[in-house]
Amino acid sequence: MAAQQTVDNKYVYDFAEGNKDLKDLLGGKGANLAEMTNLGLPVPPGFTITTEACKAYLATGREPDGLADQIEAHLESLERGMGRKLGDPDDPLLVSVRSGAKFSMPGMMETVLNVGLNDRSVIGLSAQAGGNDRFAWDSYRRLIQMFGKTVCEVPGDEFEHAIDEAKRAKGTSNDLDLDADDLRALVDAYKKIFAKHTGREFPQEPREQLDLAIRAVFESWNADRAVVYRRQERIPADLGTAVNVVAMVFGNLGPDSGTGVAFTRDPASGAQGIYGDYLTNAQGEDVVAGIRNTVPLQELERIDKKSYDELLDYMARLEGHYKDLCDIEFTIERGKLWMLQTRVGKRTAAAAFVIAGQLVDEGLIDLDEALHRVNGAQLAQLMFPRFKLDHEFEPVARGIGASPGAAVGKVVFTSARAVELAGEGEAVILVRRETNPDDLNGMIAAKGILTSRGGKTSHAAVVARGMGKTCVSGADELDVNVPAKKFTVAGQTVNEGDIVSIDGTTGKVYLGEVPAMPSEVVRYFEGELDPERTDDPLVRAVHRIMGHADAARRLRVRTNADTGADAARARRFGAEGIGLCRTEHMFLGDRRELVERLILAGTDREREGALAALLPLQRADFIEIFREMDGLPVTVRLIDPPLHEFLPPLEQLAVNVAVAQERGEDVAKEEALLAAVRRMHEENPMLGLRGVRLGLVIPGLFAMQVRAITEAAVEVTRAGGSACPEIMVPLVGAVQELETVRAEAEKIIAEVVGDSGVEVLIGTMIEVPRAALTAGQIAEAAQFFSFGTNDLTQMGWGFSRDDVEGAFFWRYLELGIFGISPFESIDRDGVGRLVRIAAEEGRAARPGLKLGVCGEHGGDPDSVHFFHSVGLDYVSCSPFRVPVARLEAGRAVVETTGSDSR
Numbered sequence: 001m002a003a004q005q006t007v008d009n010k011y012v013y014d015f016a017e018g019n020k021d022l023k024d025l026l027g028g029k030g031a032n033l034a035e036m037t038n039l040g041l042p043v044p045p046g047f048t049i050t051t052e053a054c055k056a057y058l059a060t061g062r063e064p065d066g067l068a069d070q071i072e073a074h075l076e077s078l079e080r081g082m083g084r085k086l087g088d089p090d091d092p093l094l095v096s097v098r099s100g101a102k103f104s105m106p107g108m109m110e111t112v113l114n115v116g117l118n119d120r121s122v123i124g125l126s127a128q129a130g131g132n133d134r135f136a137w138d139s140y141r142r143l144i145q146m147f148g149k150t151v152c153e154v155p156g157d158e159f160e161h162a163i164d165e166a167k168r169a170k171g172t173s174n175d176l177d178l179d180a181d182d183l184r185a186l187v188d189a190y191k192k193i194f195a196k197h198t199g200r201e202f203p204q205e206p207r208e209q210l211d212l213a214i215r216a217v218f219e220s221w222n223a224d225r226a227v228v229y230r231r232q233e234r235i236p237a238d239l240g241t242a243v244n245v246v247a248m249v250f251g252n253l254g255p256d257s258g259t260g261v262a263f264t265r266d267p268a269s270g271a272q273g274i275y276g277d278y279l280t281n282a283q284g285e286d287v288v289a290g291i292r293n294t295v296p297l298q299e300l301e302r303i304d305k306k307s308y309d310e311l312l313d314y315m316a317r318l319e320g321h322y323k324d325l326c327d328i329e330f331t332i333e334r335g336k337l338w339m340l341q342t343r344v345g346k347r348t349a350a351a352a353f354v355i356a357g358q359l360v361d362e363g364l365i366d367l368d369e370a371l372h373r374v375n376g377a378q379l380a381q382l383m384f385p386r387f388k389l390d391h392e393f394e395p396v397a398r399g400i401g402a403s404p405g406a407a408v409g410k411v412v413f414t415s416a417r418a419v420e421l422a423g424e425g426e427a428v429i430l431v432r433r434e435t436n437p438d439d440l441n442g443m444i445a446a447k448g449i450l451t452s453r454g455g456k457t458s459h460a461a462v463v464a465r466g467m468g469k470t471c472v473s474g475a476d477e478l479d480v481n482v483p484a485k486k487f488t489v490a491g492q493t494v495n496e497g498d499i500v501s502i503d504g505t506t507g508k509v510y511l512g513e514v515p516a517m518p519s520e521v522v523r524y525f526e527g528e529l530d531p532e533r534t535d536d537p538l539v540r541a542v543h544r545i546m547g548h549a550d551a552a553r554r555l556r557v558r559t560n561a562d563t564g565a566d567a568a569r570a571r572r573f574g575a576e577g578i579g580l581c582r583t584e585h586m587f588l589g590d591r592r593e594l595v596e597r598l599i600l601a602g603t604d605r606e607r608e609g610a611l612a613a614l615l616p617l618q619r620a621d622f623i624e625i626f627r628e629m630d631g632l633p634v635t636v637r638l639i640d641p642p643l644h645e646f647l648p649p650l651e652q653l654a655v656n657v658a659v660a661q662e663r664g665e666d667v668a669k670e671e672a673l674l675a676a677v678r679r680m681h682e683e684n685p686m687l688g689l690r691g692v693r694l695g696l697v698i699p700g701l702f703a704m705q706v707r708a709i710t711e712a713a714v715e716v717t718r719a720g721g722s723a724c725p726e727i728m729v730p731l732v733g734a735v736q737e738l739e740t741v742r743a744e745a746e747k748i749i750a751e752v753v754g755d756s757g758v759e760v761l762i763g764t765m766i767e768v769p770r771a772a773l774t775a776g777q778i779a780e781a782a783q784f785f786s787f788g789t790n791d792l793t794q795m796g797w798g799f800s801r802d803d804v805e806g807a808f809f810w811r812y813l814e815l816g817i818f819g820i821s822p823f824e825s826i827d828r829d830g831v832g833r834l835v836r837i838a839a840e841e842g843r844a845a846r847p848g849l850k851l852g853v854c855g856e857h858g859g860d861p862d863s864v865h866f867f868h869s870v871g872l873d874y875v876s877c878s879p880f881r882v883p884v885a886r887l888e889a890g891r892a893v894v895e896t897t898g899s900d901s902r
Helices: 002-008 023-038 051-060 067-082 121-128 133-152 156-170 180-198 206-220 224-233 284-289 299-303 305-322 349-361 367-372 376-382 415-423 437-445 459-467 520-525 537-552 564-572 583-587 589-599 604-628 650-662 668-680 692-697 701-718 735-753 769-773 789-797 804-815 831-845 861-870 879-894
Strands: 012-014 046-049 095-101 111-115 241-247 258-265 272-280 326-333 336-344 400-403 406-412 428-432 448-451 470-473 479-481 486-489 492-495 499-503 508-511 556-560 578-582 633-637 724-729 761-766 784-787 850-853 874-877
Touching: 012 023, 012 067, 023 046, 023 051, 023 095, 023 241, 023 336, 046 067, 051 206, 051 241, 067 206, 067 241, 095 206, 111 133, 111 206, 111 284, 121 133, 133 156, 133 180, 133 206, 156 180, 206 241, 224 437, 258 299, 258 305, 258 349, 272 299, 299 305, 305 326, 305 336, 349 367, 349 376, 349 537, 367 537, 367 879, 376 537, 376 861, 376 879, 400 459, 406 415, 415 428, 415 437, 428 437, 428 499, 437 459, 448 459, 448 499, 459 470, 470 499, 520 537, 537 879, 556 564, 556 879, 564 604, 564 879, 578 583, 578 874, 583 604, 589 604, 604 633, 604 701, 650 668, 692 701, 692 735, 701 724, 701 735, 724 735, 724 784, 735 761, 761 769, 769 789, 769 831, 784 831, 789 831, 831 850, 831 861, 861 874, 861 879, 874 879
Parallel strands: 406 428, 428 448, 448 470, 556 578, 556 874, 578 633, 633 724, 724 761, 761 784, 784 850, 850 874
Antiparallel strands: 012 046, 046 241, 095 111, 095 241, 258 272, 258 326, 326 336, 400 470, 406 499, 479 486, 486 492, 499 508
């Protein structure tokens, strides 16, 4: 559709020409304004300039040919329909200019209201409003402020200081107490601020105002805060934004006017009811900015019952039409209700699951769609702890629980400080009177956000919910003093660096650190809560959707576990086996000395003694794990230790020997150890003597482990259990390495298994790029592949994963070279291609070859979808992420291509 419009050079659409399915072309706001218009709802007339126009402008730095003429034609049509002309001195038409990208980016791009006002039309606006001079001059000062900041980059603080000074002179803290004369004087002050920073007078030509505002919206697509937000939310950078030009309706005409935001269900909990905020005698930015504390939407029934009843009717119609939670912006102008915007609303993780379950019950969507509307990142949020409260913890303040969770951290008052401390590893809580889009970096860095102003629809609340950050807004008992880096509450002063705890569910604020307890969702996965008996709607919804995901998914989900306790927990979380049991982790602690003896053994006897001591310990480890995983496959990786993890540090050992020699002590043993460590020292142990190389260099090492695994499996089986061991050879780069190890292993397995019926598979870990590229050869000797994507990423990129993330990844993310760390989510184009090649060539050589992945990518939602598409049999991840992988494996099956759900 968009391509066709580009050919036709159609860049502007009237609202009546579009619909909700044209979000690529008209942006989310424009498409939904068109949809509401077509549904017959009272939408102020207007038109949308397409994303194609924006992309053309950003590519060339100028408006595309024909755009100005199309805007003029649609403006004239709007003027005819309204019976007014833009900026007419006697009866002015005023318009708003609003951004509207395909995906909601609350507060990240620009809006300018009251375009068309000037020194002459402000008089006409007053007459239009029945001689309401206050309203007219208030509207004019808003235009100069928004236009100055948005279009001409005038510092917003200067406008704020001017209005604060006007209120101080009046002896008030409320904007509404400023009268017409005060506001007329404020307009003069604003004009001077504008001229000081721009070198020109505020533009009086209405069409110039409009054109400059449109360009500013285009350019805001690449503003720093918009770029950061897109990166955070993984929104593509090449979409561009549409621009909506809408006839102004006014909520600041007096007590019979107002503006508000409504949700068809609670975006925090998913509960059904009436949710939202309303402000009498206000324009829309007053609500979302949190400058004045709102009243609950239910109060509108008392203030204006006719408009309230109409709004509830429209809310029901929109939710039924969109079949989802709707977020609605509206204005009441002297008793007339206008619908300004609707969109599928952002919601918390808990609300996402609850609402999806409710809509299934109501017959609006099916379980496939319910599964599509939730995701693994949301499920992971629900598994975070919550506060454990008793009588010792009394809140010092209470605001609005805007985005749930339990967050504890050091208080900071600026975005820059939040980023600085978070970069040093500190948990921080960003405290503000109200946040604005410039606070985005600090909000990303913080564990939680606390504001003294605003409600559930304020900037802080909306953005925090989108990020899954804990947020308490509107805690008006807090007196926040940003310059002094402190806030006071209940007679106490909290300074920057002090610890606070905030509960985004209840809205409570605590001084100091409050201990946490497991979430109800974790208790459900642990088997402590019966989903059929609990009254918790979230647990019931999670149970139902997880059940559908399990029924739908093709990928099996295993866990990475090295102990019986980890294996048991992972099985409770739904793991269907172990995809990675790291045997080197079994040699830490008290056993480190035995491994050290083995590696440094100078004679066959010393080596055999160390192996004999390790064998029963290893066998006991595997018996415990096989018992916990009774009947499920267990993939055991043979020892793969970077030697520096098991040997004494060379530098420290050398110092100890030198000191002892200086003292005349007998250091013969230490000198021998130092000589051996020097002999085996490696500059880069991650690329040295490890994995299969170590097993081939140290005779008997792998043989001991194979024997321990097989003896443990036989013992468990003969005791009435069922063991399904899979032996994985690590770091193979050539088929000959695997063939050598396999030949030795098969002899031991045949000797130990006897008539027990135990079957032992032998396979390899694909973690060296050469192994991926020669997978057809390696498959001839392997019964399974397991992709070690951590090392495959490290070697594929040439990164040391222990060093690079702190060294330069931040800069790569900042520059957009990475959208996300390749160690966090699989690099589909590079490392992912190696996985695809190995999977295809391995199965071509050995049909039915079992394929899995055991790096932490196995628990990353986006990576799980990739592994599904490649045709792997299973993913393996840490126990805590097993439910996430189960959910995403189901979503990978039911999710439709090209869906716009977000």
